[in-house]
Amino acid sequence: MEDENKFSYFFLGLGLGVAVGLLFAPSSGAETRDMIRSKADESKDYLRRRGTELRDSANDVIEKGKTAVSRQRDHLSAAVDAGKQAYRDAVSTATPDAMQGL
Numbered sequence: 001m002e003d004e005n006k007f008s009y010f011f012l013g014l015g016l017g018v019a020v021g022l023l024f025a026p027s028s029g030a031e032t033r034d035m036i037r038s039k040a041d042e043s044k045d046y047l048r049r050r051g052t053e054l055r056d057s058a059n060d061v062i063e064k065g066k067t068a069v070s071r072q073r074d075h076l077s078a079a080v081d082a083g084k085q086a087y088r089d090a091v092s093t094a095t096p097d098a099m100q101g102l
Helices: 002-023 029-093 096-100
Strands: none
Touching: none
């Protein structure tokens, strides 16, 4: 309940601040509206540009992650293959007496 009051007071203050700002603005209403419109357009362009940059950055991180996982998978696969080959070599060179212990 208390949080709702905080939000309502915040929005009330925001509205009053905008109203006072517009009343005491050094420009005419039309000039102020044009300025607000141009700033909104600039903000939109900035957010679009920033969103594109973040998306590209995320794609780069994903690609680096895929590369690292692929490289680790290759290393693990090579290690498993080397272990299998070492086991085969050990079994093929073992004597029949040594095989009974297995």
